[in-house]
Amino acid sequence: MSVLVYINSNGGKLSKSALEAVTYGKMIGDVTVVTNGSTGDDILSSLGAYGAQKVLVDRSFDGTDAQQLTRLVGSAAEATGATSIVFSNDLVGKAVAPRLSVRLSAGLVSGATGAPDADGKIKVNVFSGKAFGHVKVNTTKRIISLLPNSFQPQEVGGSASIEAFDGNAGAPGLVVKATKKPEGGVPLPEAELVVSAGRGLKGPENWGMVEDLANELGAATACSRPVADIGWRPHHEHVGQTGVAIRPNLYIAAGISGAIQHLAGVNGSKVIVVINTDAEAPFFKAADYGIVGDAFEVLPRLTEAVKKYKAAN
Amino acid sequence: MKILVCISKAPDTTSKITFTDGNTKFSEDGVQYIVNPYDEWYALVRGLELKESLGGSVTIVTVGTSADEPTIRKALAIGADEAVRIDAEAKDAFQVATEIANYAKGQGFDLILTGKETINYNGSQVAGMIAEHLDLPLVSLASKLDVNGAAATCDKEIVGGLEIVEVQLPAVISCAKGMAEQRIPNMRGIMAARTKPLNVVAASASVLNTEFVAYDLPAPKSAVKLIDPENMDALVELLHNEAKVI
Numbered sequence: 001m002s003v004l005v006y007i008n009s010n011g012g013k014l015s016k017s018a019l020e021a022v023t024y025g026k027m028i029g030d031v032t033v034v035t036n037g038s039t040g041d042d043i044l045s046s047l048g049a050y051g052a053q054k055v056l057v058d059r060s061f062d063g064t065d066a067q068q069l070t071r072l073v074g075s076a077a078e079a080t081g082a083t084s085i086v087f088s089n090d091l092v093g094k095a096v097a098p099r100l101s102v103r104l105s106a107g108l109v110s111g112a113t114g115a116p117d118a119d120g121k122i123k124v125n126v127f128s129g130k131a132f133g134h135v136k137v138n139t140t141k142r143i144i145s146l147l148p149n150s151f152q153p154q155e156v157g158g159s160a161s162i163e164a165f166d167g168n169a170g171a172p173g174l175v176v177k178a179t180k181k182p183e184g185g186v187p188l189p190e191a192e193l194v195v196s197a198g199r200g201l202k203g204p205e206n207w208g209m210v211e212d213l214a215n216e217l218g219a220a221t222a223c224s225r226p227v228a229d230i231g232w233r234p235h236h237e238h239v240g241q242t243g244v245a246i247r248p249n250l251y252i253a254a255g256i257s258g259a260i261q262h263l264a265g266v267n268g269s270k271v272i273v274v275i276n277t278d279a280e281a282p283f284f285k286a287a288d289y290g291i292v293g294d295a296f297e298v299l300p301r302l303t304e305a306v307k308k309y310k311a312a313n
Numbered sequence: 314m315k316i317l318v319c320i321s322k323a324p325d326t327t328s329k330i331t332f333t334d335g336n337t338k339f340s341e342d343g344v345q346y347i348v349n350p351y352d353e354w355y356a357l358v359r360g361l362e363l364k365e366s367l368g369g370s371v372t373i374v375t376v377g378t379s380a381d382e383p384t385i386r387k388a389l390a391i392g393a394d395e396a397v398r399i400d401a402e403a404k405d406a407f408q409v410a411t412e413i414a415n416y417a418k419g420q421g422f423d424l425i426l427t428g429k430e431t432i433n434y435n436g437s438q439v440a441g442m443i444a445e446h447l448d449l450p451l452v453s454l455a456s457k458l459d460v461n462g463a464a465a466t467c468d469k470e471i472v473g474g475l476e477i478v479e480v481q482l483p484a485v486i487s488c489a490k491g492m493a494e495q496r497i498p499n500m501r502g503i504m505a506a507r508t509k510p511l512n513v514v515a516a517s518a519s520v521l522n523t524e525f526v527a528y529d530l531p532a533p534k535s536a537v538k539l540i541d542p543e544n545m546d547a548l549v550e551l552l553h554n555e556a557k558v559i
Contacts, residue, residue: 015472064471066441066451089437091470095453098441101407107522108406110436121526128432130330134527173450174478179471187473193559217559235456235491236470241326241432242350242490250558261326264432267531271556273548274537284537289551293542305545309553 001029004082005052006073008064008092009039016190017088017146019050019153024146025086026051026156027115033160034076036069036169037062041162048159056080056165065172066095072167074103077141079165089145090189097145106141113150128241128264147268148189149247188237191220194248194269196239198224198262200255200276200295204232209299210254216306222246224256240265252302254295258283275299314369314460316360317422318393319413319439321375321403322384323349323432332528339433339528348384351428353391354495355488359458360426361392362493367460369423370394376403376412382511389506390498396509401516405523406434410442415517418447423482424465429454429489440487450484456491 005025007018025031033047033055044055056076061068073096077085085100087093089111101108113132114123125147126133188194195214201207207221214221221237228238239246241261247268254275256262263286266272274287275298284290291298324330325345333340348357360371373393375381378400385396399412417425425447430437437453444451452458456475457468465484468491469476480486498506540548552559 066444066453070445091454091472094437095441095451098406098410098438099445099451101438101522102410102442102445105522108436108438109523110438126434126525126528127324127330128435130530131332132529132531133434133525134529136524136526137522138524139522174452174469174480176476176478177466178477179474180477181474189472236475238490242354245435250552250556264326271552271558273552286534287537288534288556289548290537290539291542291548292539298542298545301543302545302548305549306559308546309549309559 001084002080002082003029003031003084003086004073004077004080005031005033005086006069006096007033007035009035009044010037010062010064012039012043014043014047016153017090017148020148020151021086021088021146022047022050022052023153024115024144024151025084028084032056032076032080032082034073034165034167036072036167044162045159049155049157050153051156051158052160055160055162057162058165058167058169060166061169063172063176064092065174066099067173068169069096070099070103072169073100075167076165077104083141085141085143087143087145089147093145097143101143104141104143105139106143107137107139108143108145109135109137110145111147112144113147125268129245129267130264147247149192186218186220188220188222188239188244188246191246192249193217193219194222194246194250195219195252196222196224196256197227197254197295198256199226206296207233209296209303213252213299213303213306216303216310224262253283254299256283257281258286314363314367314424315422316364316369316371317417317425318352318357318360318371318373319375319425319427319443320352320357320373320384320388321349321431322346322377322381326350326432330530336528337526346384348388349428349431351430351432351488353388355490355492356426356428357388357391357393358493358496359488360424363424363460372397374399374413374416376401376409376516378402385511386506387498389509389511390502391496392502394509396511398511398513399516400513401519405521406436406438407442407522408519410439410446411518411520412516413439414443414446416514417443425449425483425485427485427487429487437487440485444485447485450480452478452480452484452486454489455486456489458486458488458492
C-alpha cells in the first residue's frame with residue numbers, strides 16, 4: 001500500500017513528531033514523505049532510517065501556510081497514488097488535514113493513537129482523553145493524523161532518495177506579520193517530561209523551585225487553569241480540558257488538586273507523580289506515585305535527588 | 314460585519330463518560346449538555362464583541378435535532394441575533410462541515426467562527442473543512458482576532474510560540490483560549506432568547522466519510538504508590554528502574 005507522510009521540516013531539523021509520523025506510515029505500507037522549504041538533502045535522506053523510501057521536496061516555498069500545504073500534499077497524493085496520508089496532529093496538521101480531506105474526498109481520522117486494525121478501524125482519543133473511539137473510514141482514501149507522543153520513532157535502517165517536486169502550492173492564504181517565540185525552554189506539547197504546579201504554590205514568586213526541578217530534568221513547565229487565569233503563569237502553560245492536552249512520559253504535579261477538567265489534559269501521561277498536602281486530593285486516584293507532603297519542601301528535595309542521581313549515572 | 318458562529322453541543326465538563334449498546338453508543342444517561350466551551354466562550358463572545366464595536370449581526374448555526382434547541386437558546390441568550398438549525402443528527406465532522414458550508418454559501422458572511430475543537434470528539438476538523446469547501450483562508454487556533462476594514466489580524470498558535478497573521482475577509486477562524494472572556498447570560502438575555510428567530514432548514518446531503526463504530530474506556534489505574542516525602546531518592550530510583558521514564 002502506498003503511504004504519503006507529510007512532515008514539517010522547517011527550521012532545518014526533524015522534530016520527534018515527524019519521525020513518529022514516518023514510523024507510523026511504515027507500519028501501514030511503503031512510505032513517501034512530502035515536505036517543503038530549505039532543509040538540506042542530507043537531513044531529509046536520514047528519514048530513510050525510519051522507513052521512508054523517497055522524499056518529495058518542494059523548495060519553492062517555506063513556512064506552514066495551510067492552503068499552500070493542502071495543494072502541495074494534494075498534488076503529491078495524486079502523483080504517488082497514495083491511499084493513506086499521514087500527518088502529525090500538531091498545529092500544522094490540524095490546519096491542513098481537514099482541508100485536504102475535503103479536497104481529496106478522503107475520510108479524516110484525527111488524534112489516532114493506534115495503527116489500523118485488521119478491519120481498518122483506527123483508535124482515537126475522544127472525550128478529551130476520558131475515552132477511546134474506534135473509527136471506520138468509508139472512503140477509498142484516508143487521512144490519519146497522529147496524536148503526538150503516541151508512537152515511538154523506530155529506526156529500521158536505510159536511506160531515502162530525494163526528489164525535487166513541484167506541488168503547485170500557489171499563493172499563501174495568510175500573511176505572517178511577526179513571530180513570537182518564548183525564550184528558551186522545551187515546547188510543552190512535545191515535551192517528554194513535564195513539571196507542573198497549581199494554586200498550592202501560593203504565588204508566582206514561588207515558581208523558582210518548579211523551574212529548578214524542570215531544568216534539572218530537562219522538562220517543560222506547565223500549570224493548572226486557575227494559575228493561568230490569575231496571571232501567575234502564561235496561558236500557553238495551562239494544561240487541561242480547555243488548555244493544552246499533553247501526553248508526556250512523566251508528569252509531575254505539585255499543589256494541583258486534580259479536578260476532572262485538569263485530568264482531561266494530562267491523563268494521556270504515561271507516569272503521573274502527584275505532590276499534595278491533602279491526602280484526599282482527587283489527583284492521587286489518577287497518580288502512579290504520590291507524595292503527601294508540602295511542595296515547598298518536597299520539590300527542592302526532589303531536585304537535589306535528581307541532581308544526585310545524574311551525578312551518579 | 315456579518316458573522317456566522319458555528320456551535321455544537323457537548324456534555325458538561327464534569328460528565329461521567331460511559332457507553333451503551335455494547336459500547337457502540339455514548340450513554341446520555343444523566344448527561345447535561347452545554348454549548349461546547351470553545352464555541353461559546355471564544356467564538357461566540359468574540360463575534361458579539363466585534364458586532365458591538367463594528368455593527369452588523371451574529372448568526373449561530375448548528376447541525377442537530379430538536380434535542381439541541383436548549384443549547385441553541387442558551388447561545389441566543391448570550392447575545393446572538395438569530396439561530397439556524399440544520400436538521401440532521403451530527404455524526405461526522407465532514408457531514409457537519411458540508412452542511413454548514415452549503416448553508417453559508419452565497420450568504421455573504423464576512424467571518425465564520427468556530428471553537429478550536431469540541432470537548433467530546435476533539436477532532437479540530439470542522440473549521441478547516443468549511444474553509445476548503447468555500448475556498449476561504451483559515452486561521453487555525455487563533456487566540457486573538459481584530460478586524461481592520463477588509464482584513465483581520467490574528468494571533469495564531471504555532472509550535473512553541475505564536476504568529477501574528479493578517480488575512481483578507483471573508484475568512485474562517487477557529488478560536489482558542491485568550492480570544493475573549495466567558496459571558497454569563499442575564500435575565501433579559503434569557504427572556505429575549507425565547508422570541509429570537511430559530512430557523513430550521515433541511516439538511517442537504519449527508520455523506521458520512523467516517524463513523525465511530527465502538528468506544529472503550531481507559532484501563533483503570535492501579536492504586537497510587539505512596540512515597541515518603543522525606544525520601545525523594547526513593548522516588549527517583551522508582552522513576553528510573555520501575556517506571557523507566559528518566
